[in-house]
Amino acid sequence: MFSPLIDELMAALRCLPSVGPKSAQRMAMQLLEHDRAGALKLADCLVRAVEGVERCQRCRTLTEQELCGVCSNTRRDNTLLCVVETPADVLAIEQAGSYQGKYFVLLGHLSPIDGIGPEDIGIDQLLMLLDQEPITEIILATNPTMEGEATAYYISEKAQRAGITVTRIAHGVPLGGELEYIDGGTLAHAFSSRRAIT
Amino acid sequence: MFSPLIDELMAALRCLPSVGPKSAQRMAMQLLEHDRAGALKLADCLVRAVEGVERCQRCRTLTEQELCGVCSNTRRDNTLLCVVETPADVLAIEQAGSYQGKYFVLLGHLSPIDGIGPEDIGIDQLLMLLDQEPITEIILATNPTMEGEATAYYISEKAQRAGITVTRIAHGVPLGGELEYIDGGTLAHAFSSRRAIT
Numbered sequence: 001m002f003s004p005l006i007d008e009l010m011a012a013l014r015c016l017p018s019v020g021p022k023s024a025q026r027m028a029m030q031l032l033e034h035d036r037a038g039a040l041k042l043a044d045c046l047v048r049a050v051e052g053v054e055r056c057q058r059c060r061t062l063t064e065q066e067l068c069g070v071c072s073n074t075r076r077d078n079t080l081l082c083v084v085e086t087p088a089d090v091l092a093i094e095q096a097g098s099y100q101g102k103y104f105v106l107l108g109h110l111s112p113i114d115g116i117g118p119e120d121i122g123i124d125q126l127l128m129l130l131d132q133e134p135i136t137e138i139i140l141a142t143n144p145t146m147e148g149e150a151t152a153y154y155i156s157e158k159a160q161r162a163g164i165t166v167t168r169i170a171h172g173v174p175l176g177g178e179l180e181y182i183d184g185g186t187l188a189h190a191f192s193s194r195r196a197i198t
Numbered sequence: 199m200f201s202p203l204i205d206e207l208m209a210a211l212r213c214l215p216s217v218g219p220k221s222a223q224r225m226a227m228q229l230l231e232h233d234r235a236g237a238l239k240l241a242d243c244l245v246r247a248v249e250g251v252e253r254c255q256r257c258r259t260l261t262e263q264e265l266c267g268v269c270s271n272t273r274r275d276n277t278l279l280c281v282v283e284t285p286a287d288v289l290a291i292e293q294a295g296s297y298q299g300k301y302f303v304l305l306g307h308l309s310p311i312d313g314i315g316p317e318d319i320g321i322d323q324l325l326m327l328l329d330q331e332p333i334t335e336i337i338l339a340t341n342p343t344m345e346g347e348a349t350a351y352y353i354s355e356k357a358q359r360a361g362i363t364v365t366r367i368a369h370g371v372p373l374g375g376e377l378e379y380i381d382g383g384t385l386a387h388a389f390s391s392r393r394a395i396t
Contacts, residue, residue, distance in 0.1 A: 003261040003266065005243075006251060006260060008243050012243040015237070017228045025286070029260075031213070032260055033260070033305075038213030043240075043248075044210075045209075045211075046207065046240060046244075048203055049226070062227075062230055064201050064203045068201065086227070087227060087230075107231075
């Protein structure tokens with residue numbers, strides 16, 4: 001409606017998650033009217049990130065180095081290995097700031113119906129790590145979905161056979177959550193996983 | 199935390215309106231994990247739009263041509279001129295689809311406190327248009343804020359002196375709006391601007 005270039009920019013902005021037509025329009029106007037320098041900087045960062053960012057050789061998270069910041073940090077505890085589904089999960093756990101071990105990123109979960117088997121999510125690479133590194137505990141932090149649970153179960157079987165302790169992060173009512181607003185599935189899980197107070 | 203390139207990309211994404219740290223993180227992850235082609239396309243559109251898009255010579259909206267689509271459209275009614283504050287306002291009115299006249303974009307509003315006078319918002323150029331074109335009615339669609347009202351008042355004075363009919367778009371309760379949820383200022387205006395039913 002405006003001009004082909006602006007229409008194209010608005011369409012391109014919609015590749016961003018949760019950006020619909022109205023947001024794309026507002027973004028395009030804001031950039032062209034008030035922040036052309038920011039728009040050019042963003043374009044430059046996008047190109048450099050797409051060209052530079054690959055997978056960490058060891059844990060498969062996103063990084064532009066051969067080894068990511070966590071894997072190359074010698075002060076991290078390399079007897080602990082936390083297994084997650086995505087790089088965003090690593091970021092969330094790092095931001096929580098309490099975990100000091102290392103990671104392995106599956107980049108997905110087992111899903112036979114979509115033809116995603118153990119090799120597709122790097123379980124062979126994970127088992128190799130268990131051989132090569134002094135890992136004593138695997139902490140499974142896959143999502144509490146059917147596929148995430150199946151993936152956790154599959155890995156725990158393999159790791160236990162290798163004599164490694166396997167744990168699963170706790171699921172239940174979030175801290176600060178009010179029981180009234182928690183979904184039924186979570187609440188049922190919180191009851192069935194109740195712990196004795198000692 | 200992840201890698202300098204990804205951190206830089208997340209920072210650059212925050213030039214977009216209403217994108218905070220969490221959204222920027224989700225956008226960066228989504229692009230790098232699932233839509234690298236979209237990211238490159240977006241970068242390309244940003245650069246081309248920033249380099250190509252300028253102001254329409256006549257109405258001052260954003261366009262990459264000398265005259266925008268509305269100004270160069272000979273089927274539009276050139277006796278009507280709608281005055282708005284921003285190119286986004288033009289887009290909103292065009293999307294409503296009922297207005298068939300032309301536009302003039304002020305790119306702001308009068309604001310003596312910020313040193314913004316008539317020349318800064320192109321009122322001289324607007325007055326020239328009134329001389330050159332067969333305009334019979336100016337429709338003032340500046341925002342119903344103090345500055346927008348002052349700007350509308352200033353333009354109406356000038357235009358009436360040139361013998362042109364000046365109108366202001368109606369303000370009041372939006373269609374589909376429920377009185378219960380309308381702010382007091384709007385409601386008071388709706389009462390003071392009530393119309394006789396004939």
